[in-house]
Amino acid sequence: MSHRMYLYNLSQPMVVAKDQEIADLPLASYGTNTEDVQMMMEWGYELPLFFYPLFSGEITIDTPIYNGSEGGLYAPAAPGITAFYALYDFITAHQETLIDDIPAFQKAKDKIMAYFGRKVIHNTFHLDAWDVFNMSDEAHADLAATLRQEIQETNTIISIAIAANNPALLDDCPLFHNTGYYYNNFRDLLNGANYDFGWQVLSSSVFADEEEPETFTEGSLFGLKNSNGSIIAPAIYDEIYAWPYGSELAIIFKEGKAGYIDKSGTEVIPCQFDDAFDFENELAIVIIAGKFGVIDTNGGFKINPLYDDAHFLTWECMAVKQQNLWGIINYDNDILLPFTDAKEIIAEDQHGFSYFKLIGHQEEEKYYTHRFHFLTDGPVEAIDHFEEYYIVSKDGYSALFDQEGTLLLGYDYQEIRHEYLLGLLIVTSSAGSGLYKPGHGWILPCAYDQIIPLKDAQQESDGTAYAIVKQHKIAGLAAVRDTIRWILPVAYQDFNWLKEGHIGYKEGKLWGVATTNGQLLSKATYTSINGKQGHLSFALALGFQPGGIDVIDEDGIIRPLTPSEALNEVDTYPQAYFSKKEIQQLKDLSASAEKAFELNDEGLQMKEAGEYEKAIALFNDAAEAGYAGALTNIGHIYEVAPGYKDPAKAIAYYLQAARSGEPYAMSNLGLTYMYGKGIEPDIPEALKWLKKAAAMKHADAFVYLGDMHYLPQFNRVNYDKAREYYTAAFFSGMDIADALGHIHEITEDYQQAHYYYQQAADNGNAFAQWRLAGLYMDGKGVDTDLHQAMELLLQAVETQPEAHIYLATLYATAPFLDEQKAQEHLKAAELLGLL
Numbered sequence: 012m013s014h015r016m017y018l019y020n021l022s023q024p025m026v027v028a029k030d031q032e033i034a035d036l037p038l039a040s041y042g043t044n045t046e047d048v049q050m051m052m053e054w055g056y057e058l059p060l061f062f063y064p065l066f067s068g069e070i071t072i073d074t075p076i077y078n079g080s081e082g083g084l085y086a087p088a089a090p091g092i093t094a095f096y097a098l099y100d101f102i103t104a105h106q107e108t109l110i111d112d113i114p115a116f117q118k119a120k121d122k123i124m125a126y127f128g129r130k131v132i133h134n135t136f137h138l139d140a141w142d143v144f145n146m147s148d149e150a151h152a153d154l155a156a157t158l159r160q161e162i163q164e165t166n167t168i169i170s171i172a173i174a175a176n177n178p179a180l181l182d183d184c185p186l187f188h189n190t191g192y193y194y195n196n197f198r199d200l201l202n203g204a205n206y207d208f209g210w211q212v213l214s215s216s217v218f219a220d221e222e223e224p225e226t227f228t229e230g231s232l233f234g235l236k237n238s239n240g241s242i243i244a245p246a247i248y249d250e251i252y253a254w255p256y257g258s259e260l261a262i263i264f265k266e267g268k269a270g271y272i273d274k275s276g277t278e279v280i281p282c283q284f285d286d287a288f289d290f291e292n293e294l295a296i297v298i299i300a301g302k303f304g305v306i307d308t309n310g311g312f313k314i315n316p317l318y319d320d321a322h323f324l325t326w327e328c329m330a331v332k333q334q335n336l337w338g339i340i341n342y343d344n345d346i347l348l349p350f351t352d353a354k355e356i357i358a359e360d361q362h363g364f365s366y367f368k369l370i371g372h373q374e375e376e377k378y379y380t381h382r383f384h385f386l387t388d389g390p391v392e393a394i395d396h397f398e399e400y401y402i403v404s405k406d407g408y409s410a411l412f413d414q415e416g417t418l419l420l421g422y423d424y425q426e427i428r429h430e431y432l433l434g435l436l437i438v439t440s441s442a443g444s445g446l447y448k449p450g451h452g453w454i455l456p457c458a459y460d461q462i463i464p465l466k467d468a469q470q471e472s473d474g475t476a477y478a479i480v481k482q483h484k485i486a487g488l489a490a491v492r493d494t495i496r497w498i499l500p501v502a503y504q505d506f507n508w509l510k511e512g513h514i515g516y517k518e519g520k521l522w523g524v525a526t527t528n529g530q531l532l533s534k535a536t537y538t539s540i541n542g543k544q545g546h547l548s549f550a551l552a553l554g555f556q557p558g559g560i561d562v563i564d565e566d567g568i569i570r571p572l573t574p575s576e577a578l579n580e581v582d583t584y585p586q587a588y589f590s591k592k593e594i595q596q597l598k599d600l601s602a603s604a605e606k607a608f609e610l611n612d613e614g615l616q617m618k619e620a621g622e623y624e625k626a627i628a629l630f631n632d633a634a635e636a637g638y639a640g641a642l643t644n645i646g647h648i649y650e651v652a653p654g655y656k657d658p659a660k661a662i663a664y665y666l667q668a669a670r671s672g673e674p675y676a677m678s679n680l681g682l683t684y685m686y687g688k689g690i691e692p693d694i695p696e697a698l699k700w701l702k703k704a705a706a707m708k709h710a711d712a713f714v715y716l717g718d719m720h721y722l723p724q725f726n727r728v729n730y731d732k733a734r735e736y737y738t739a740a741f742f743s744g745m746d747i748a749d750a751l752g753h754i755h756e757i758t759e760d761y762q763q764a765h766y767y768y769q770q771a772a773d774n775g776n777a778f779a780q781w782r783l784a785g786l787y788m789d790g791k792g793v794d795t796d797l798h799q800a801m802e803l804l805l806q807a808v809e810t811q812p813e814a815h816i817y818l819a820t821l822y823a824t825a826p827f828l829d830e831q832k833a834q835e836h837l838k839a840a841e842l843l844g845l846l
Contacts, residue, residue: 064094078141082151179742243276509542549672574637607636639671658689713740761792
């Protein structure tokens with residue numbers, strides 16, 4: 012069974028649980044809906060990210076109302092509901108690019124909003140993560156504080172994305188940077204089939220179905236009314252049961268016989284059974300003359316009524332009883348587990364992975380794998396799984412079996428544990444810990460004190476992960492998959508992950524930088540090394556030491572961090588990545604940045620007024636005070652200012668600023684190399700600097716990189732790459748929709764072409780108006796609409812000559828037939844050299 016989180020809407024911050032005995036059980040209990048409590052969610056392992064805005068108000072941590080004594084999260088409902096609605100309105104505004112199935116999203120959103128309007132009426136939200144927190148040895152209060160921080164950081168990013176009207180910023184949410192999280196970006200998360208855009212989460216509460224009709228009575232009989240109060244089924248039934256979650260059919264009884272009714276009030280399966288059970292996965296168990304069978308939603312028998320008892324086990328099999336023997340069959344009535352003398356058979360579910368337990372008449376237990384092979388006798392302390400392998404724990408020891416029940420590792424080990432971040436088993440014996448992978452054998456022998464995954468590290472493209480291996484208070488770092496590759500030997504104190512291909516290593520009390528190939532890039536001279544979990548945009552890492560902060564680049568170049576760069580880091584959620592000590596050091600360094608910005612602003616005023624000498628002097632002062640962007644401004648003067656144009660000087664200043672991590676300088680430098688401004692074109696050098704700027708989310712760099720792969724003059728046409736860069740530019744606010752539309756048209760994705768052309772056409776872009784008219788004329792991605800095409804062409808023709816040809820075509824056909832106008836436009840096209 013998966014570990015769950017529970018979300019409630021409460022009438023007050025603390026509502027006393029109605030049943031204290033339930034709250035004392037070892038399994039998580041959940042509250043039922045009362046006048047004070049609305050249960051909103053029972054969900055495996057997480058509060059899904061798009062429900063984080065519900066906790067936009069001040070989050071407090073206190074005792075959960077149903078489980079445990081600490082770690083419950085509470086927040087006022089009013090600001091949370093407002094923020095939640097704002098997120099869904101934002102998603103709706105960008106649904107063309109965020110949503111795969113827009114009608115399905117709209118349907119789910121309508122359900123969600125109806126649910127909130129009718130059910131979420133109390134003043135407090137409460138998140139109970141007790142069951143999930145139990146998976147860790149940390150105190151629940153500490154885990155709750157970590158979750159609160161993640162929620163707050165995420166809500167800040169959501170607010171920024173909405174304010175900037177830029178959904179691409181949602182990808183900066185912390186979850187997408189966590190190693191091992193299934194989704195890499197917000198779009199993938201939002202379209203995840205298991206969420207149904209959020210409605211599936213609310214439906215996880217057994218009380219959430221908003222579409223269920225209401226029963227009414229006439230005498231002793233029952234009928235159905237819809238939400239408007241209209242009768243949809245007359246009162247002719249002895250009983251109408253509630254609709255089970257996920258099913259459109261409910262059980263009815265009429266004159267002692269059972270059948271099924273749908274939510275429109277139609278009796279879709281007549282009342283003909285002696286008894287019936289709820290549908291599960293489109294199948295239901297029914298009883299006729301004391302025998303159990305299985306029907307589908309049309310009422311046809313999948314399994315004829317042959318058995319004395321039956322119940323579903325999984326979506327592919329069920330347990331059946333015949334002549335006092337129990338067995339397992341599939342839904343084609345094939346025997347999967349032979350009939351045997353037992354009291355019952357149950358399925359044990361673990362994260363969606365089932366195995367089976369036979370319980371004998373004396374409560375003895377036998378366990379079988381998901382492939383119906385004997386696994387072990389009970390009793391057992393635990394059964395866990397790794398892929399299709401089983402870890403069985405008995406009497407304080409663990410063993411490993413495969414799906415056929417073959418013993419791979421005997422009961423000689425104190426623990427066998429699946430480490431998800433490594434994709435391997437950590438095996439512990441009296442001699443120490445090792446790594447094992449079924450099918451490959453031992454990766455490391457049981458000879459080490461401790462093996463843990465490298466925190467925050469991303470796996471390599473082939474699935475290789477990084478493990479810290481500790482022995483006698485020192486540690487080594489290894490790359491592990493099917494085999495082991497030692498990166499650094501067991502001779503260091505600790506390691507941290509900086510960015511793909513690079514790690515920090517601790518030697519003694521100080522830190523240095525190395526590659527994942529084992530090359531030491533710097534000596535251990537820093538009190539700490541921080542790469543922001545791979546998200547330091549302008550360099551590999553920051554090295555902190557008492558004398559200052561260094562910027563360490565991937566090519567080994569080391570320079571001091573500027574005050575303006577320190578200020579940027581302090582202003583962008585430093586608590587998400589930096590320690591308190593590092594934040595203080597960043598703040599201390601950034602103190603001089605404000606003066607540098609003042610000098611730069613004065614320089615910009617002089618530059619605007621044409622006082623270039625004064626501007627250059629002020630920019631130099633700003634650069635000396637720590638603002639590298641001032642060097643970019645000097646470079647720009649030498650690039651474009653009348654009387655000051657000097658390409659060599661412009662490049663020199665751009666290069667100096669770029670090496671200091673200034674994105675505008677990187678972008679300008681890339682553009683200079685791209686077009687050969689004052690120098691010979693150098694495309695590799697242009698790509699180098701533009702990609703550095705793009706890594707810092709510089710919008711101009713996205714455009715220039717898109718141009719590089721879209722325009723034929725650079726001999727690098729690649730529409731996939733051009734689309735990638737232009738899309739990033741578009742979501743950064745750049746006016747590039749016309750080119751995106753054209754790329755989608757070329758690659759025959761006409762719906763997306765229509766979307767981007769429409770964006771550009773609405774802003775008066777004549778090229779987009781012309782191409783969009785063509786889509787309406789040909790019915791590509793849209794319904795054919797010649798009137799819309801005509802309107803667009805008349806707007807475009809003044810500045811887009813090719814529109815004359817399309818206009819001539821329209822005037823040559825109904826409903827615009829006008830031979831004179833057709834000839835006028837053909838003549839205009841001919842004079843412009845288009846024919």
